[in-house]
Amino acid sequence: MSNAFIHFDKVSKAFGIMTVVDDLDLTIGKGEFVSMLGPSGSGKTTLLMMLAGFEKPTSGSISVAGKRVDALPPHKRNMGVVFQNYALFPHMTVSENVAFPLKMRGASRSEMVERVTKVLDMVQLGAFHERKPIQLSGGQQQRVALARALVFEPEVVLMDEPLGALDKKLREQMQMDIRDIHHRLGLTIVFVTHDQTEALTMSDRIAIFNHGKIEQIGSPSEIYDRPRTQFVAEFIGETNLLSGKVSSFNDGILSVILEGGQLLRVTSASKIEVGKSVKVSIRPEGIELGQSGLGENELRVRVSDIVYHGDHLQVQVEAGNNPLVVKATRQTLAPQIGEEVTASFSPSQCWIVT
Secondary structure, three states: OOOOEEEEEEEEEEEEOOOEEEEEEEEOOOOOEEEOOOOOOOOOHHHHHHOOOOOOOEEEEEEEOOOEEOOOOOOHEEEEEEEEEOOOOOOHHHHHHHHHHHHHHOOOHHHHHHHHHHHHHHHOOOOOOOOHHOOOOOHHHHHOOOOOHHHOOOOOOEOOOOOOOOOOOHHHHHHHHHHHHHHOOOOOOEEEOOOOHHHHHHOOEEEEEOOEEEEEOOOOOHHOOOOOHHHHHHHHOOEEEEEEEEEEEEOOOOEEEOOOHHHHEOOOOOOOOOOEEEEEEOOHHOOOOOOOOOOEEEEEEEEEEEEEEEEEEEEEEEEEEEEEEEEOOOOOOOOOOEEEHHHHHHHEEEEEEO
């Protein structure tokens, strides 16, 4: 990456015999919003804590703006940190909590007042200067924590599951607010989450973690539409996985014979040898149910269940021994359980995963 700002070079972290981060390389550009997404224990929070300075790498190096920081204490790294539990001082007012980093850096009284007023207005808490944390809602407390991380104008803001304790509506509002602040200030943000929707909504790029390594990193659309591995395909959103063998490759299209004998045409950027066993990923919303002739791939399926989700129907079907999940809009003519219908989809909706 030409605008490399943060760089992890072969970073590992072990706790005793357990390796939590394993020989990991990652580069983040200046002004980029990168989310680290993965299941619990996959290493994402440990990597964030090493960047913040709260943990030291067992091996490897961490650089920011071309300078090694892995030996620096946290307060010398010029990074704002926002935690899930807010970590506010209960005996201090909102203003005092937000001013605390400035006080530790020896800022003057007038500078503290100016900066605190500015940043509280930015997070829509301009009228809450004198309140104590206990007098605030969870969302307001999280805004105070965000303001405290921004007030000293850090180079990097690190966020560790900052919205995990909020209810759905407030969480979605905070996602938009953080996105807006990121765009307005041009901050470099490294964001840890296990929430797929949160990562897809907020990020410039997403790094998918699994067992201390990054399985795939890319834009939200790359991660969702073109997963490279079965783990990424199943971890992000829902997917259908069909097993088969490659029978031919022509003009960027693989022909795959499924275990039940059906033929699929799959878009592929690379040739895969004939006879090789593969798995094909198809997102539920990429499949249409109805009459034949709707797509180049057609499977005759039997409807086994229909689940109402409000804005869509989740239709479970059987294609021979292959179960599929289809996300159907409410505007489509809903099939009946037990009915035989055609499941259609184009080669561009299919992807080979390893």
